[in-house]
Amino acid sequence: MSVHPDVARVIGYVVGTIAFVALNASFLVWLERKVAGHIQRRIGPKEVGPFGIFQSLADGIKLMSKQLIVPEGADGLLFRLAPLLVMIPAVMVYVVIPFGPALVARDINMGILVIFAFASINVLGLLLGGWGSNNKYAVISATRAVSQNVAYEIPMLLTVVTLVMITHTMSLNQIVAQQPTIKDWYLFPWNGSIMLPIGFLIFFICSMAETNRAPFDLGEAESELVAGFHTEYAGMGFGLFFLGEYSNVFVGCALASIMFLGGWQCPFGLYPGVHWMLIKTYFLVFVVMWVRWTYPRTTLYGLLNLSWKVLIPFALLNLLVTAALLKVF
Secondary structure, three states: OOOOHHHHHHHHHHHHHHHHHHHHHHHHHHHHHHHHHHHOOOOOOOOOOHHHOOHHHHHHHHHHOOOOOOOOOOOHHHHHHHHHHHHHHHHHHHHOOOOOOOOOOOOOOOHHHHHHHHHOOHHHHHHHHHHHOOOHHHHHHHHHHHHHHHHHHHHHHHHHHHHHHHHOOOOHHHHHHOOOOHHHOOOOOOOOOOOHHHHHHHHHHHHHHHOOOOOOOOOOOHHHHOOHHHOOOOHHHHHHHHHHHHHHHHHHHHHHHHHHOOOOOOOOOOOOOHHHHHHHHHHHHHHHHHHHOOOOOOOHHHHHHHHHHHHHHHHHHHHHHHHHHHHHO
C-alpha cells in the first residue's frame, strides 16, 4: 500500500521540524554558554565532548530522567498544560518559515499572520504556568510577562504592517523574492521608506522583549523572583520552557532575516540557498546573546516606558511616513 505524496511530505516535515527544534535548541544553549564565557573572559563548557558540545545533550538527558512534581496547592491541569502551551506554538511556526526557495512545509500566503497568531499563545502559557503554580513569585512573574507582551506586541505589529504596505504581500516567500541582492534589502531606507532602518531596530528590540531575553527578562529576574514563572518546575517541565524560549529566539531572528535581510537570498545575487538563511539568522541570534551578556537588566517601569513612550510613537511615525510616501510616489 503506497503512501500519498502529500501525507509523506507532511510526516517528513513534522519529523524534521521536531528534530531541528530539539537539536537547534541544544546548539543554542551551548552557544550561549560559550558566548557568555568568552565575554566574561573564561572558557565555558569544555569537558563533555569536543569544546563541550555535548554538554547540552547531557543536560537534556538529565532533565528527561527527572520527575515532574506538582506542588501542593497547585492546579495540576494548568501546571502540566503551561509548558505545552509554550512549546507547541514555538514548533508550529516553523511550518511557514521558508529556509530555502522550496524548503518550506507550507507556503501560505498569510504566513506572517500565522506566525503572530501562534506566537500570541506563548504568553498564555507563561500566565497559566505562573497562576497554576500557586507561588507568589510565579504569579508576579506571570503578570509582568503579560504586561510586557501587550506593550511590545503593539510596536512590533505596527512595524510589520508598515512592511506589508511596502511589499503588498503577507507571504514570507514573496517578501524574500523581492530582495534578490543586498541593495534590495528592506533594511535600507531607499527601498520604500526612509524609516525602514528604524523599523528594523524596533522589530529586533521587540523580538528580544517578546522572548523574555535580557535586558528585558523581567519575567524571570532571578535576583527578585527566584526563577519567575518556572520557579516550581522541575524535569522536562522546566526543560520545555527553555526549549520554547530558544525556539522563539530563533524564530524571531529568522523572521527579521526574512523581512529585512533577504532571507535565503545571497547578498551578491550568486548562490541563494538555505545556508544564507542560517548565516543571517545565527548572526542575529549571536547579537541577541551579545546584548544579554553586555547590558544589565532594566527596571519594570523602564521596560514599559521604552515601549509606550519611545517604540510605539516611532512605530506610528514609521507607519504614517511610509503611508504618505507610498501615496505620493
